[in-house]
Amino acid sequence: VTGEPVLRQRVVEPATGRLLRPFFERYTPTVARDLLGRVLVRVVEGRRLSGVIVETEAYRGARDPASHAYRGRTARNEVMYGEAGYTYVYFAYGFHHMLNLTTEAAGTPGAVLIRAIEPLEGASIMMANRGVGSLETAANGPGNLTKALRIDRSLNGEDTVTSRRLFIENGAKTAKVAVSSRVGIAVGASYKWRFYVEGSRFLSKGRPSAGEAQNP
DNA sequence: GTTCCGATTTTCT
DNA sequence: GAAAATCGGAACA
Numbered sequence: 001v002t003g004e005p006v007l008r009q010r011v012v013e014p015a016t017g018r019l020l021r022p023f024f025e026r027y028t029p030t031v032a033r034d035l036l037g038r039v040l041v042r043v044v045e046g047r048r049l050s051g052v053i054v055e056t057e058a059y060r061g062a063r064d065p066a067s068h069a070y071r072g073r074t075a076r077n078e079v080m081y082g083e084a085g086y087t088y089v090y091f092a093y094g095f096h097h098m099l100n101l102t103t104e105a106a107g108t109p110g111a112v113l114i115r116a117i118e119p120l121e122g123a124s125i126m127m128a129n130r131g132v133g134s135l136e137t138a139a140n141g142p143g144n145l146t147k148a149l150r151i152d153r154s155l156n157g158e159d160t161v162t163s164r165r166l167f168i169e170n171g172a173k174t175a176k177v178a179v180s181s182r183v184g185i186a187v188g189a190s191y192k193w194r195f196y197v198e199g200s201r202f203l204s205k206g207r208p209s210a211g212e213a214q215n216p
Numbered sequence: 217g218t219t220c221c222g223a224t225t226t227t228c229t
Numbered sequence: 230g231a232a233a234a235t236c237g238g239a240a241c242a
Contacts, residue, residue, distance in 0.1 A: 183234075
């Protein structure tokens with residue numbers, strides 16, 4: 001059982017290029033990999049801020065010890081158990097908001113952490129939101145990205161399939177994909193569930209967690 | 217180049 | 230009360 005259903009339904013809205021629900025309703029690592037090269041769009045005060053997704057991580061429910069859903073359903077992770085294609089935004093380390101997109105069928109918890117984007121539209125606004133002068137550091141990490149795009153917990157539970165404030169567009173999808181273990185986790189490092197665009201200048205600084213108890 | 221550490225809040229034990 | 234899906238600057242090599 002691979003858990004990867006074949007896509008039979010329309011995944012992209014032809015008129016707008018927006019990703020639709022069936023795109024997100026798949027096996028979480030598949031969604032994470034397939035999000036590379038797509039365009040994350042945030043609308044603030046009528047302006048589009050956008051960027052090409054270049055780095056993601058998959059977090060899957062009950063059998064993934066690094067997932068917020070590992071210990072079951074709570075008020076915080078509730079949205080991970082709902083329909084796919086919604087935002088899961090939480091506050092971490094007392095400083096940073098993290099943007100995730102929910103995945104899998106309703107009842108099966110899963111989410112993809114968006115870790116970095118290459119700015120496309122509104123790059124100067126994103127740099128100003130961050131207080132930096134270089135394009136490369138405007139959204140190169142999950143905490144930096146949410147600051148650049150003005151994303152906080154008021155956007156938790158947003159339906160990206162219908163939202164006018166936050167959604168994903170099809171994009172060019174030309175990326176050469178590389179894989180590693182995830183960043184900043186203490187458990188579950190043996191899962192190679194971080195996906196990134198090989199050679200991109202816009203990746204996060206985080207180092208993948210050392211694979212614990214790696215087999216010789 | 218690398219490692220260490222502090223900032224600050226939410227969440228769950 | 231401790232840990233956390235982070236970041237950037239300081240210290241050291």
